[in-house]
């Protein structure tokens with residue numbers, strides 16, 4: 243039995259800064275997870291991933307990450323993706339202070 | 342210290358020019374990431390979770406003060422003011438921007454440093470004891486041999502496409518500080534009937550299938566070393582597995598083919614190769630290399646000032662007792678500067694701290710610094726009369742933590758705070774363990790105890806050889822930490838044994854505390870170390886303390 247498709251966002255690292263970015267529904271790359279496009283259809287997810295992967299001069303390593311709907315927009319579900327929205331835990335560096 | 346020749350300098354400059362052009366072409370989109378990735382990895386540039394990371398090589402962990410100052414300059418100019426010293430004797434910068442990396446590489450080249458990574462399935466950089474050339478227990482300085490091996494293996498036509506990468510470590514002392522038993526080949530310099538030679542270990546390694554190296558040869562005379570190693574690598578190169586990258590390391594060959602069979606093949610191959618070395622060019626080259634590693638001119642001076650201060654000042658005494666090691670020269674000591682202040686990130690140093698260490702090395706340490714695989718910095722040659730002054734300056738810089746070899750001297754890999762491969766965090770676990778035992782004021786009572794933490798199965802934090810090893814995993818979307826006990830990375834190397842089911846992130850510090858308190862409760866005296874007590878009682882008392890509910894159920 244095929245597993246149910248869980249909602250996803252497309253995320254990558256920015257080519258120049260190396261920091262974490264998310265693809266929006268209107269084809270921008272945002273630093274905010276909540277602005278990402280929440281994808282609920284598997285076929286659409288594959289198409290959006292192809293769209294992302296073509297943008298070789300903007301981002302690196304696009305992939306689909308699990309997410310869920312929240313009051314302010316999409317939220318990460320796995321702890322790795324939660325850390326990617328914040329930065330490291332040993333210093334106040336990265337998104338937790340830059341955004 | 343080893344000085345780079347003009348050839349090396351030109352080579353570095355050319356490499357940096359090429360990489361600058363490659364970065365430009367990546368930025369303007371004419372190189373894809375698939376094309377660029379192997380190029381950047383060769384130049385030490387990785388992409389981690391939150392940013393790029395530049396990994397700078399520190400050959401044999403040896404630096405002079407100018408190089409250390411340049412590392413500080415990079416940290417301040419292109420990073421967030423600090424650098425991370427690793428168990429592989431290199432320094433990592435966690436926040437460079439892609440555009441800045443070519444400038445960073447040029448700045449490194451000014452002091453003869455680089456970020457070139459020996460990558461691919463070749464013989465990797467040879468690592469050596471961080472006390473090399475200084476330790477009282479040393480038979481001979483291992484670094485000239487390490488450098489000889491580097492020159493021999495670089496571009497060796499036969500060894501560019503091997504089944505897998507190949508790592509060699511060497512120690513010149515019976516107390517193994519280079520974890521030689523966890524390398525594909527481990528070399529130990531030994532003396533037999535007055536003659537210098539090498540004990541050769543084979544098939545060690547950590548990672549997914551941890552194994553301790555086995556003795557392939559008890560004594561290889563110095564003149565036979567290169568042909569013997571060449572024979573060993575050649576045999577593996579031909580019969581080692583290439584069907585599965587997890588089965589390709591020589592440790593799997595030792596395991597599947599058998600040590601005795603391997604020995605026999607190596608002996609046959611050695612007989613064929615030995616005549617090719619008849620000219621003795623390698624022996625002459627080694628003699629030449631040795632001149633680059635000549636010991637400094639040691640001072641002969643009284644140590645009264647040290648003795649008086651040691652007797653008078655308890656803080657200094659505590660530091661001297663834990664952070665000094667015996668030097669081979671009269672009146673000298675080896676100083677280990679702890680980068681493990683309780684609550685800080687293991688292995689991190691700020692730019693200011695790097696400059697303090699550089700100044701101390703220049704003024705009092707014959708201009709030499711070392712980086713240990715235990716993520717500390719070493720002043721290998723210090724006359725004892727300078728120690729009170731050195732201690733005072735270290736203290737002012739937050740670098741005088743007296744904990745070498747103790748519970749807060751933890752090795753931790755970057756884990757999921759930085760590393761893209763991680764399955765769990767390791768740094769905050771280290772921080773919390775160190776802070777906890779600081780609060781309990783138990784550290785010195787507990788005595789020698791090595792905790793090592795990795796954030797995934799790649800084992801960069803050497804957890805298998807920690808007295809207490811911690812491996813962070815992702816269990817169904819939650820961080821989970823497995824504990825191993827009784828591991829040992831010294832000359833008596835042992836892989837630790839798993840206690841049982843893992844612990845959640847908020848349970849792991851408590852679990853370590855349980856283990857340590859169990860040890861304190863069962864040791865026969867304060868002199869019986871954790872490892873000795875463990876060897877005597879085995880894992881059961883620790884299991885019983887960690888998993889009381891299982892016991893109740895079984896009863």
Ligand code: HEM
Pocket residue numbers: 387389426427428429433523546547548549753754755759760761762799800801802803
């Ligand atoms: C954060 C970036 C890092 C990445 C992506 C990384 C990746 C890896 C990988 C994939 C391996 C396994 C290689 C293999 O066995 O085939 C490995 C091994 C190793 N790494 Fe790292 N590592 C990183 C950082 C570090 C750091 C910071 C240290 C030192 C603290 C380190 C020390 C080691 C050591 C000693 C091994 C060899 C373990 C063995 O014997 O198998 N690594 N690393």
Ligand code: SF4
Pocket residue numbers: 754755756757760761762763764795796797798799800801802
């Ligand atoms: S052990 Fe795993 S998590 Fe830690 S640095 Fe190595 S690859 Fe990354």
